[in-house]
Amino acid sequence: MLGQFAADSSASVQSVCKRLAHTGEAACRSTSAEMVIFIWKNLLQTTKERILQQRRMSVYSQAHGYEEELIKKKLQQFAGGSINLTKEDNGIGILTLNNPKSMNAFTGTMMLELQEKVTELENWKDGKGLIIYGAGNTFCSGSDLNVVKAMSKFQDGMNMCMFMQNTLTRLMRLPLISVALVQGKAIGGGAELTTACDFRLMTPGSEIRFVHKLMGLVPGWGGGARLVRIVGSRAALQLLSGATRVDTERALHLGLSEETLSSSDEAGALEEARAWLSQYTEGPVSVIRAAKEVVAGGRELPLEAALRTEKDIFGTLWGGPANLQALARSLKHK
Numbered sequence: 092m093l094g095q096f097a098a099d100s101s102a103s104v105q106s107v108c109k110r111l112a113h114t115g116e117a118a119c120r121s122t123s124a125e126m127v128i129f130i131w132k133n134l135l136q137t138t139k140e141r142i143l144q145q146r147r148m149s150v151y152s153q154a155h156g157y158e159e160e161l162i163k164k165k166l167q168q169f170a171g172g173s174i175n176l177t178k179e180d181n182g183i184g185i186l187t188l189n190n191p192k193s194m195n196a197f198t199g200t201m202m203l204e205l206q207e208k209v210t211e212l213e214n215w216k217d218g219k220g221l222i223i224y225g226a227g228n229t230f231c232s233g234s235d236l237n238v239v240k241a242m243s244k245f246q247d248g249m250n251m252c253m254f255m256q257n258t259l260t261r262l263m264r265l266p267l268i269s270v271a272l273v274q275g276k277a278i279g280g281g282a283e284l285t286t287a288c289d290f291r292l293m294t295p296g297s298e299i300r301f302v303h304k305l306m307g308l309v310p311g312w313g314g315g316a317r318l319v320r321i322v323g324s325r326a327a328l329q330l331l332s333g334a335t336r337v338d339t340e341r342a343l344h345l346g347l348s349e350e351t352l353s354s355s356d357e358a359g360a361l362e363e364a365r366a367w368l369s370q371y372t373e374g375p376v377s378v379i380r381a382a383k384e385v386v387a388g389g390r391e392l393p394l395e396a397a398l399r400t401e402k403d404i405f406g407t408l409w410g411g412p413a414n415l416q417a418l419a420r421s422l423k424h425k
């Protein structure tokens with residue numbers, strides 16, 4: 092957390108320095124006390140803008156009775172595993188769920204780390220794509236059952252639900268084309284996490300299963316609402332009320348998975364997933380990110396709002412470098 096704050100603050104300082112460079116002349120005339128106040132004001136403003144942007148991307152705030160600091164403190168008590176992020180030069184991020192002794196079940200600290208990594212991805216301006224996969228040849232078995240048992244009080248459950256919905260909604264809204272690489276099992280919250288990605292790729296023998304009914308529950312990480320949008324309400328109702336095991340064949344049939352990969356091992360499957368994703372991430376960063384943003388708007392907003400969003404995003408590209416270069420090349424799309 093502190094590390095992230097330091098990184099964010101340093102990014103903010105850099106951005107303030109850039110602004111200072113632009114207004115260098117005026118700043119030079121200031122006394123040093125005025126300079127300090129100026130830097131602090133800018134730093135505060137940048138931090139405020141970042142927090143506001145995160146709120147806009149989230150679903151719940153204090154107004155909904157959501158107590159973020161309280162739930163963060165509680166989650167901190169359940170340590171274990173990690174969420175790792177590597178950002179490759181080709182603009183593809185690799186997010187690893189790493190708790191193989193529990194089939195990558197989410198401990199409390201993993202939930203917190205996921206939120207931190209999503210923030211990091213929101214600030215990654217060169218990113219185009221994201222692959223999420225689990226360590227040890229399996230995707231994720233949902234919440235750590237020890238956490239579920241310890242958080243059985245109503246308000247804890249509600250806060251954890253809102254925490255995970257906020258994080259997964261921000262993940263879904265990233266301007267990156269995202270893929271869940273499902274090896275082994277994606278169970279409960281693990282199945283829900285796959286629905287926060289734009290695409291799912293499965294390896295032979297893997298399965299996605301919403302087991303919530305068997306626990307006397309329904310999805311709470313937003314996986315129910317997203318599943319309806321992916322497979323339609325009839326199939327979603329069958330998968331939830333039947334706690335149905337969705338194998339690779341059924342997932343393809345339902346449109347839940349794009350493709351069954353040929354490799355079962357981690358390295359091979361990751362390589363295949365990278366190759367699959369690169370079909371869509373090749374090209375200028377601004378254009379790929381804009382394509383995802385247009386689709387995200389179309390997926391979530393009422394038509395008029397989506398159209399206006401599309402216009403705004405179009406406006407960021409029209410007459411821009413990628414557009415002018417393409418025009419100069421007089422391309423024919425044969």
Ligand SMILES: C[C@@H](C(=O)O)C(=O)SCCNC(=O)CCNC(=O)[C@H](O)C(C)(C)COP(=O)(O)OP(=O)(O)OC[C@H]1O[C@@H](n2cnc3c(N)ncnc32)[C@H](O)[C@@H]1OP(=O)(O)O
Nearest residue numbers: 192193194196232233234235236237278279280281311312
């Ligand atoms: C409510 C919902 C949500 O929050 O929205 C949730 O996600 S609740 C969580 C929903 N998920 C579940 O209920 C999954 C419960 N687990 C299972 O059904 C099973 O473990 C499978 C995931 C199908 C794997 O079975 P398999 O026979 O292949 O392996 P296994 O059972 O020996 O599991 C390997 C080790 O991982 C642990 N393990 C597996 N899933 C776990 C989980 N969710 N929390 C904590 N530990 C877990 C097992 O206890 C075992 O540890 P030891 O070797 O030490 O014994």
